[in-house]
Amino acid sequence: MKSPKKTLLSLATAVAMTVASGAALAAYPEKPIQVIVPWGAGGDSDLTTRIWADAVEKELGVPVVVVNKPGGGGVVGTSFVARAKADGYTLINAGLSNMLVTPNFTKTPYSFDSFDPVVKFTSVPLAVVVAKDSPYQDFDQFIKGANSKTLTQGSWGASSSGTIMANIIANQSGYNVKYVHAKGAAASMVSVVGGHIDSAVSFPPAFGPHVKADRARILVMDQKMDAFPGVPTFSDYGIKGSFGGWSGVFAPKGVPAEVVEKLNAATAKVMKDPEVLKAYENIGALVDYRYGPEWISDLKATYAIYTEEAARTSKK
Structure with missing residues (x-):
């Protein structure tokens, strides 16, 4: 059986630890x-x-x-x-x-x-994007092109959301592409505007600067945005689902x-x-x-x- 002195010491220690813990949480954040x-x-x-x-x-x-x-x-x-x-x-x-x-x-x-x-x-809404000088002026032309020859499409990993959503879009649209995986959407867009790949699935923060600088063109995207007027949506092409x-x-x-x-x-x-x-x-x-x-x-x-x-x- 513990002595009264030891019991009091244990209680005091527990209280001190509780107070210290609370103070640490209250002080968050204390460092970068x-x-x-x-x-x-x-x-x-x-x-x-x-x-x-x-x-x-x-x-x-x-x-x-x-x-x-x-x-x-x-x-x-x-x-x-x-x-x-x-x-x-x-x-x-x-x-x-x-x-x-x-x-x-x-x-x-x-x-x-x-x-x-x-x-x-x-x-952010997903979009299919091509270079400004791409021969594919709209999504219909892109679909026809993908059915006549192998087109490349940039994404960011075989199991990434971009590739999986792109697969759903391609399956519903009736075409296939060859994926070229990069470290991110920004890297894919560099490949697009550089003429190294035919297209990319991407999000506005990555493709926006290239579109605004007239280096890239959006063929289709998940939802309409005021920043990119006149761009058709996936639903306009009968594609079902949410892609963002x-x-x-x-x-x-x-x-x-x-x-x-x-x-x-x-x-x-x-x-x-x-x-x-x-x-x-x-x-x-x-x-x-x-x-x-x-x-x-x-x-x-x-x-x-x-x-x-x-x-x-x-x-x-």
Whole structure:
């Protein structure tokens, strides 16, 4: 049996540890936060994350540093964060590809359940893009061209969301392409405007600058955008489904709830800032700020849909 003196000492130690732990959480963040983007620089994930990071660091009072760690169709950087300490100082740029698609269609050392979703900032519509001097003036001509010879199409990994959505679009349209995989959508667009590949599936932050500079042309995209008037949508061609990506931030599983709350509080403020909203508009990203249980429930439901699709296609 413990002596009264030892019992009091144990209680005092426990109280001290609890107070210290609470103080540590209350003080978050006390040092720089790094956000891993598992893709190359210049793509939609990179640009949307940098806008968010630059804005929230002013609210948090510490540097929020974006680090590109591409490779393996997003698996390298995402796996790195899945193994990181769940203290809120290492976060991952999360999106349709690395969180919902890739873990279902290829073997990865992580799954959706390896992370705690923090916040979503934007969504972006997928598009099929060609160089300005391409012989394919519209999507009908592209389909005919793909049926008469092998056309190349840039994407960012065999099991990436881009390739999987592109396959669905091609199947419904009745054509095939040869995929050329790059480290990200931005790298694919460089290949398109350089004349190295015939087309690419891409998102506005990656193709927008090339279109505005008259180096590239959009043939078709998931939804209409004021920034790109007159472009037909997939539904205009009878293609069924939703083809778009999104960008947000997740933390390693087990991150303290207080950390998530602080990151969300900072995000809520910056998403009302006209300069931040304009920055997203300038790169062609649609602000789609979401967080909390309802959003997480939607993510899990979408993850289950891709799980079913992966099981279906594996039986073919």
